[in-house]
Amino acid sequence: MPEQSDGPILQVEGLAKHYPVTQGILFKREVGRVKAVDGVDLELRRGETLGVVGESGCGKSTLAKLLLAAERPTSGTVRFDGRDIYSLPRRELRALRRRIQMVLQDPYSSLNPRMTVGDIVGEPFAIHPDAAPKGQRRARVQELLELVGLDPDHVSRYPHQFSGGQRQRVGIARALALKPDVIVCDEPVSALDVSVQAQVMNLLGELQSELGLAYVFIAHDLAAVRHISDRIAVMYLGKVVETGDEAQIYEQPTHPYTQALLSAVPVPDPEAPVARIELEGEPPSPIDPPSGCRFRTRCWKAEDICAEEEPALIERDGSAHPSACHFASVEVLTGGR
Numbered sequence: 001m002p003e004q005s006d007g008p009i010l011q012v013e014g015l016a017k018h019y020p021v022t023q024g025i026l027f028k029r030e031v032g033r034v035k036a037v038d039g040v041d042l043e044l045r046r047g048e049t050l051g052v053v054g055e056s057g058c059g060k061s062t063l064a065k066l067l068l069a070a071e072r073p074t075s076g077t078v079r080f081d082g083r084d085i086y087s088l089p090r091r092e093l094r095a096l097r098r099r100i101q102m103v104l105q106d107p108y109s110s111l112n113p114r115m116t117v118g119d120i121v122g123e124p125f126a127i128h129p130d131a132a133p134k135g136q137r138r139a140r141v142q143e144l145l146e147l148v149g150l151d152p153d154h155v156s157r158y159p160h161q162f163s164g165g166q167r168q169r170v171g172i173a174r175a176l177a178l179k180p181d182v183i184v185c186d187e188p189v190s191a192l193d194v195s196v197q198a199q200v201m202n203l204l205g206e207l208q209s210e211l212g213l214a215y216v217f218i219a220h221d222l223a224a225v226r227h228i229s230d231r232i233a234v235m236y237l238g239k240v241v242e243t244g245d246e247a248q249i250y251e252q253p254t255h256p257y258t259q260a261l262l263s264a265v266p267v268p269d270p271e272a273p274v275a276r277i278e279l280e281g282e283p284p285s286p287i288d289p290p291s292g293c294r295f296r297t298r299c300w301k302a303e304d305i306c307a308e309e310e311p312a313l314i315e316r317d318g319s320a321h322p323s324a325c326h327f328a329s330v331e332v333l334t335g336g337r
Contacts, residue, residue, distance in 0.1 A: 007082060008043040008044055008045050008046075009044055009045065009046045009080065009081055009181060009182060009214055010042075010043070010044035010067070010078070010079070010080055010100075010182060010214070010216070011042075011043050011044075011077075011078070011079040012040055012041060012042040012043070012067070012076070012077070012078050012079075013041055013076060013077050013079075014039055014040075014041065014075060014076035014077070015037055015039070015040045015041075015042075015063070015066055015073055015075075015076035015077070015078060016035070016037055016038050016039055016040070016073060016074045016075045016076050016238075017036050017037040017038075017059075017062050017066055017071060017073050017074050018033040018034065018035050018036070018038070018074045019033065019034040019036060020032075020033055021033060021034060021287060032287045032288070033287065034286050034287050035237075035238050035286045035287070035289060036059045036062040036238055036286060037059040037062050037063050037066065037073075037238050038059075038237075038238035038239055038286075038289075039076070039238075039239060040059075040063060040076070040235075040238075040239065040240050041240065041313065042233055042240065042243075044182065044214055044216060045214065046181070046212070046214055047208070047212050047213070047214055048214055048215075048230040048231065049208065049214070049215040049216075049217050049228050049229045049230050049231075050214075050215070050216050050217065050229065050230070050231050050232070050233065051217045051218075051219065051225035051226075051228065051229030051231070051232040051233070052216060052217070052218045052219075052225075052232075052233050052235060053218075053219060053220065053222060053225045053232060053233070053234055053235070053261070054220065054234060054235035054236055054261075055220060055236075055261075055283070056220060057237075057283065057286070058235040058236055058237060058238065059235055059237070059238040059239075059286075060186070060187075060218045060220075060235060061105075061186055061187075061218070063218070063235075064102065064184050064186045064216070064218055066078060067100070067184055067216060068097070068100060068102055068184060069085045069086065069093060069097070072086065073086065080096060080099070080100060080182075081099075081181075083096070098128060098131070098178040098179075098180065099178075099180050099181045099182065100180055100181065100182040100183075100184065101175040101176075101178065101180040101182075101183050101184070102175060102183065102184045102185075102186065103168070103171050103172055103175050103183060103184070103185045103186070103188045104171060104186055104188070105186050105187040105188065105190060105191060106191050107164050107165075107167035107168040107170070107171055107191060107192070108159075108164070108167065108191070110171055111159040111167055111170060111171065112159075113158065113159055113160060114158075115158075115159075116155065116156050116157065116158055117145070117150075117154060117155055117156075117157050117158070117159065117162070117170050118138065118141050118155030118156060120159070120170060120174055121141045121144055121145065121155075121170060121173045121174050121177060122137050122138070122140070122141045122177070123174065123177075124174065124177040124178050125137050125140070125177065128178060131177070131178050131179075138155065140177075141155055141173075141177075142155060144173040144174075144176055144177060145170075145173055147173065147176065147207070148169040148170075148172050148173045148176070148203060148207075149169060149203060150166060150169055150170070150173070163196075164191065164192050164193070164196065165192055165193075165196035165199060165200060168188060168189075168192065168196075168200055169200070169203065171188075172188075172200075172203065172204070172207070176207070176211070179211075180213070181212075181213070181214060182213070182214045182215070182216070183213055183214075183215055183216075184215075184216045184218070185204070185215055185216065185217045185218060186218045187218055187219050187220070188200065188204075188217075188219075189201060189219070189221070189224055190219065190220070190221065197224065201224060201227055201228050204217075204228060205228060215228070217229055222250075222261060222262065222265050223265065226246055226250055229246060230245065230246070231243065231244065231245050231246075232244060232245070232246065232249045234249065234255065234257065234258045234261070236257050236294060236295055237283060237284060237286060237289055237294040237295075238286055238289070238294075239294060239324065240313060240324070241255045241257055241258070241295065241313070241323070241324045241325070242254065242255040242257075242258045242313075242321070242322065242323045242324065242325075243313070243321060243322050244320075244321030244322070245321070248320065248321040249321075250262065252319075252330045253330075254316070254319045254321070254323040254325065254328035254329060254330055255295075255323045255324065255325045255328060256277075256295065256299045256300065256301055256325060257295045257299075259277060260277040260279050263275060263276050263277040264276070264277075277300075279298045280298060281297060281298050283298070284297055290307070291307050291308070291310075292305075292306050292307045292308055292309055292310050292311075293306040293307075293310060293311050293324070293325070293326070295325075301325075301327045303326075303327070305326055306326060309326070310324075311324045311325050311326045312324065316328045
């Protein structure tokens with residue numbers, strides 16, 4: 001096993017992914033670029049959960065692909081245990097991928113319907129034969145199924161014979177097969193019923209305590225992110241606009257976008273006082289984002305400097321956590337969140 005450093009297990013610096021937009025059939029020409037991820041800096045510490053939250057289209061899933069080197073970035077680096085994953089030779093990258101795995105969003109489409117659950121969970125052993133000798137693979141698969149709360153005798157069943165929550169447990173078992181250090185969870189509960197969501201998140205928490213896993217938990221559900229995360233990064237239009245621990249983000253948000261997101265969370269008591277923030281207009285296009293602060297076209301605090309100068313993600317006066325807003329200020333939200 002590679003030597004582990006004392007720093008963050010995953011470190012992202014200046015990460016960007018721009019997709020070209022072309023016109024023409026025979027002679028294609030580039031007319032623009034979709035800036036899906038555009039200059040993201042993040043750190044993931046060992047054994048912690050980093051929640052990544054934002055509305056649809058903000059770049060969360062693209063970020064997940066970049067973290068696993070499933071996509072090559074336009075610029076920037078991702079360091080896993082101190083090593084730049086994009087500079088590794090193919091063989092070393094293949095070995096490193098054993099240590100960082102992924103749980104996908106849809107438990108229906110992420111499992112091959114023609115394969116048994118035993119084959120699905122055991123597939124990583126076929127790709128990495130040294131992870132489990134051939135004669136021991138069935139027993140290892142049964143151990144993994146039992147670990148995630150499934151009947152180990154169901155290895156011969158097919159995905160359609162399981163419920164949605166059980167299928168997601170199969171996906172988690174597959175991700176655990178190679179004993180990873182980090183698991184990237186790309187909206188792993190969004191396709192599940194509310195009660196099943198809680199079961200799956202509790203399972204992830206138990207596995208983290210038992211196995212010492214670190215998670216990147218990507219979601220648009222603020223309640224789910226709060227339940228499972230140690231630290232949270234809020235994304236808007238390809239950039240991280242605020243980071244902090246659970247109390248800082250949910251009780252004392254400083255970026256207007258974070259405040260607007262939290263104000264939209266439903267509360268169980270309809271009589272509770274809630275300061276709703278209604279944003280005007282639609283999110284700008286990632287092909288042509290606004291100058292300066294990308295949120296300024298929808299922000300009630302925007303002034304001239306917001307169009308002229310992009311705010312850095314730094315700690316500001318009166319705030320103990322980084323916020324990418326020139327006028328960041330603590331907003332204590334009410335309503336039982």
